[in-house]
Amino acid sequence: AQSVTQLDSQVPVFEEAPVELRCNYSSSVSVYLFWYVQYPNQGLQLLLKYLSGSTLVKGINGFEAEFNKSQTSFHLRKPSVHISDTAEYFCAVQGAGSYQLTFGKGTKLSVIP
Amino acid sequence: GAVVSQHPSWVICKSGTSVKIECRSLDFQATTMFWYRQFPKQSLMLMATSNEGSKATYEQGVEKDKFLINHASLTLSTLTVTSAHPEDSSFYICSARDRRLPLGELFFGEGSRLTVL
Numbered sequence: 001a002q003s004v005t006q007l008d009s010q011v012p013v014f015e016e017a018p019v020e021l022r023c024n025y026s027s028s029v030s031v032y033l034f035w036y037v038q039y040p041n042q043g044l045q046l047l048l049k050y051l052s053g054s055t056l057v058k059g060i061n062g063f064e065a066e067f068n069k070s071q072t073s074f075h076l077r078k079p080s081v082h083i084s085d086t087a088e089y090f091c092a093v094q095g096a097g098s099y100q101l102t103f104g105k106g107t108k109l110s111v112i113p
Numbered sequence: 114g115a116v117v118s119q120h121p122s123w124v125i126c127k128s129g130t131s132v133k134i135e136c137r138s139l140d141f142q143a144t145t146m147f148w149y150r151q152f153p154k155q156s157l158m159l160m161a162t163s164n165e166g167s168k169a170t171y172e173q174g175v176e177k178d179k180f181l182i183n184h185a186s187l188t189l190s191t192l193t194v195t196s197a198h199p200e201d202s203s204f205y206i207c208s209a210r211d212r213r214l215p216l217g218e219l220f221f222g223e224g225s226r227l228t229v230l
Binding site: 034036041042043044045046049090099100101102103104105106108 | 117119145147154155156157159162204206208210218219220221222223224226
């Protein structure tokens with residue numbers, strides 16, 4: 001079984017400032033890792049994913065994340081946020097060989113003008 | 114990219130009635146679809162895994178007689194909330210796996226908000 005911990009439930013940040021949203025996971029098997037964004041009353045949109053290979057993953061909208069196996073982390077970063085980045089962000093883990101996703105509780109990013 | 118569509122986006126119903134929510138993969142075949150429930154300001158909770166042509170697998174604590182899932186074709190899964198009550202009000206989201214892709218990405222629908230009066 002897998003579990004995901006998103007350490008911050010809310011992150012306020014000023015526009016054009018950098019941001020990091022933290023995600024830690026636990027699993028007894030190898031995993032795939034994902035970050036999704038959810039805007040109000042909408043479904044989830046994939047930001048980026050780590051399946052294998054390079055531990056630094058670049059996604060859409062200028063986001064990137066780094067897989068750190070020793071620290072079991074997959075933190076999401078963006079060097080300069082925009083107002084339009086205000087949304088809920090979910091980290092998710094998928095055990096290798098399974099298609100089920102386990103989600104963290106989400107981090108609400110609020111960009112302040 | 115792959116598109117998953119849910120219908121309806123919003124539904125309001127009276128207590129005791131049944132509501133059907135559809136999840137369609139528009140440009141790919143989905144052998145497996147997942148149904149989630151999301152309470153306000155909370156994460157997604159997996160309700161069940163829907164496999165084309167077979168019975169759905171429900172997560173612990175989810176009433177299969179309450180939440181009927183049918184996956185009759187490779188592009189359509191339906192969730193029927195039977196005899197709905199106000200506590201069933203929630204945001205329901207489906208996701209689908211593209212059978213052509215060997216690795217794990219799932220594609221999500223836009224969600225369906227159910228309000229039971």
